[in-house]
Amino acid sequence: MKHFLNERGTIVTEALDAAVMLGEGKLARLDGYPAIKVVVRADWDRSEVAVVSGGGAGHEPAHAGFVGAGMLTAAVCGEIFASPSVDAVLAGILAVTGAPGCLLIVKNYTGDRLNFGLAAERARALGLAVEMVVVADDIAIADAPRPRGLAGTLLVHKVAGHLARAGATLAAVKDGAERVARGVRSLGISLSTGTVPGQPTELRLGPDEVELGLGIHGEPGAEKIAYRPVDELATTMVARLERMLADTRAPLAILINDLGGVPPIEMAVATRAILGAMTREVALVIGPARLMTSLDMKGLSISALPLGDDLSLREMLCSEVAPRAWPRGRGVTRVAPLPLPGGMQAAVHAPSVNAGRRRALAAICATLASLEAELNALDAKIGDGDTGTTFATAARAIAAELDALPLDHPAALCAAIAARLATVMGGSSGILLSIGVAAMGAALGGHAGAAPSSWVAALREGLRRVQQYGGASAGDRTMLDALLPAVDALEAGEGLAGAAAAATQGADRTATLPVARAGRSSYVPASALRGVPDPGAVAFAAVFRALARP
């Protein structure tokens, strides 16, 4: 397993330094690497209750990512999945605690409880007021004597941080934190195990198995269940979670946590499934986001907290905080699709008569249809051999409908042909020609306040768009090598005969161009191209010759 890391021993310290580097001057860290890994608010004056949390690393952005005004005052970090030492916790407490005191928020793991606990006692012996709240929100194991602390801990951080910033006493901050800790319940699920850097990935899940009741340290889930569509998995999870909530009526806040390795599109689909599975009212959604991860585990957890009857808990969860990793809570909006805009259907153009244009169009179509075999043979040498058929198919379709076209209205005529090309011709060349002809139509129609263009100016505009969207230029071995010289000749007043001569010369010249930079031949070696003209250019040279015939 490969990782974006340097060495095992510096992973956590390097990650914490990155947090400080991008902390906008509001974060600092204590000296004492590697033993002491503590990130603190740099904009902190000890005038409020300090809120300190932490634990093993591997859960990023927890915990350092939540240090900032309105959430944590300090985060004390251990190595990956290992509790920080008593000394590290004590350093964190001493670095931020003033007269109002300090609340420690600890996830319910023996190592964290004991190391934070002893540090609390030492800090108390030094005269500081320190309290501790233990979070045990996991419902994976029924009647577990000591449930684990999971992502629900973040809701405790949020409420404690809110109260502390509002100037509450240590007792009041602790009360608020304990209220959340008592109410919140969490459940995790995973499709795969995570990978601890330097250790092989444990492959304990079969292709049709999913683990339910996950912790955040790579330990096995409480049970294996069948891999099912996420709507079903979400229903299973939500049913268990709702059953475990003490308050059976209040609306819920839910936190949707990516355990580290779920791509955003899957988290979005899972979020829709979770919201759809909830039978309780969801007043507030926090996430989906990577909040309390388990390295790269492809899993997620749901935490739910009844909000009670008063609005204060909701307000405390929703107040703005400095840490960017905290996603502001939001409500759920029903999806009510907007009607499609009018004008989507291609305009229906009434047929009209113009004998000259009908003749010219018929000549173009006949020419392209007649070239099918020749163009296919040329394309077979430098591409996939279908240029002739592609052009001929479109030509025959349009030839069959000549009398249904608005022949006497240039802009409408182009629009109608462009619409047909996009559907009957297919492939990139069909869309490109459609773009060119549509742009001619727009120019001929004189939209956007401009006067209607001449046919030559419209052709120039069409070619400009073909170049813009297709990305090809003169000399790139495409149809442009016939069309651009032709329009140059027309602009120079040389008429259709001049245009035909220029187009033919341009098409012939493609046989000598060594490297194709765009279009069908750009993946073909130069040796295969030598002496073979581009079939698209050959086709349009023939079209101009046909138009030039008296």
Place this chain on the structure above:
Amino acid sequence: MKHFLNERGTIVTEALDAAVMLGEGKLARLDGYPAIKVVVRADWDRSEVAVVSGGGAGHEPAHAGFVGAGMLTAAVCGEIFASPSVDAVLAGILAVTGAPGCLLIVKNYTGDRLNFGLAAERARALGLAVEMVVVADDIAIADAPRPRGLAGTLLVHKVAGHLARAGATLAAVKDGAERVARGVRSLGISLSTGTVPGQPTELRLGPDEVELGLGIHGEPGAEKIAYRPVDELATTMVARLERMLADTRAPLAILINDLGGVPPIEMAVATRAILGAMTREVALVIGPARLMTSLDMKGLSISALPLGDDLSLREMLCSEVAPRAWPRGRGVTRVAPLPLPGGMQAAVHAPSVNAGRRRALAAICATLASLEAELNALDAKIGDGDTGTTFATAARAIAAELDALPLDHPAALCAAIAARLATVMGGSSGILLSIGVAAMGAALGGHAGAAPSSWVAALREGLRRVQQYGGASAGDRTMLDALLPAVDALEAGEGLAGAAAAATQGADRTATLPVARAGRSSYVPASALRGVPDPGAVAFAAVFRALARP
């Protein structure tokens, strides 16, 4: 490969619906699933230039995640890695474009260019002012005729969105977008290939290989290089990127993009490496974050944009926007560690004399040392057989230093013993006893305004902390089952003899307790526990009997 999905055909629509559900009423989607997948601002009145982008899905949060005030007006989404249709793009344009017009921002892929291009032509034919900017920021392939559009596209969205919100004309919005598109350069790297749902993972990378010059569609990188520590990989990437920037002096904005599957701790380490490798001044960092992903690819990309001499570009990149997926840019702060707080070193307590306490301590230590074999034997039946040695080791260490202790100062005496226990005793029980004795010391010292406690009250306080941090209660088969009855007896005025009798009774009773809910025996089946008393409780019963001897 398992995914949090329902079925292949509804992945994109379900993900988009999740975005709308959590869009706080500011997002909507057009009707027309599955063909038309367009997310639009619900808070939009067509009074400014509309900024529309999109492309294949699988790049979340791009593009729907960036719809909102200050960025995109609409996102037009295709299926995974597939361009949206002309009709879908046209629907997006028509849904949001008013008199000021519409700018399309398109990544440089043929399908996107053509489908957005034809839709633009159709919209123009309907009288709308539509312009298009193509982003081609990839530097993977030297002299590529058509570089791909990568995450640098997001900087184009940001600047165009800023200008549009500020009321700029379509021409001015386009100019600003083109300025960014011309300046930005991006390079991707990956440790693994991504997985398209429903397709097998392509395993084209060996364990020592890394792909450099990645796109965002799972296609192979431009080259394979050796897997190295991330500091070296970052140096390679940054050197190439800086070489490709046209402006050689201006400070840079860089965007650090997680391609989808990099856990946050690794992105943090990589970010530190990237910032360290930059030789140009970095004025602004956007990310690290998942911004333009390639499903679950474990890779990242760096985009760099010279900011020019004036400050306007920086301001345009930094202005607040509604979409949450956009991480506000920030500067880089130097890491200057704060000195460790004072008071970290354990207090040095001057020795003092108190004959009675010396005798009591000596008796406790001698008792525990003498029980080593007996306690080990008990523990072997229900745990790992080291309880006797753990207690005896600590007892001998303290006995050897009795005359160095501050025997005549109760609070200092407890603090000194607590400090020794934490270091010489080891394990959870060492920290737990240290917590208890430290709490006794704090109580005896009368900190925080309270009067100094009596020894009995201090013992009660110590036990309270042991219960709190250790998580065990009476009846859980731990040392508490001797200690709690003893302190009850002391509080009842029964003296040390009464305490000894109560502790002994409590310890004996542990042999009859069926299930351990905490401590060393909680993982042992009830049948193995029957008739075996808890060794910790036995130890403290013996301690009280020793203290009660005249």
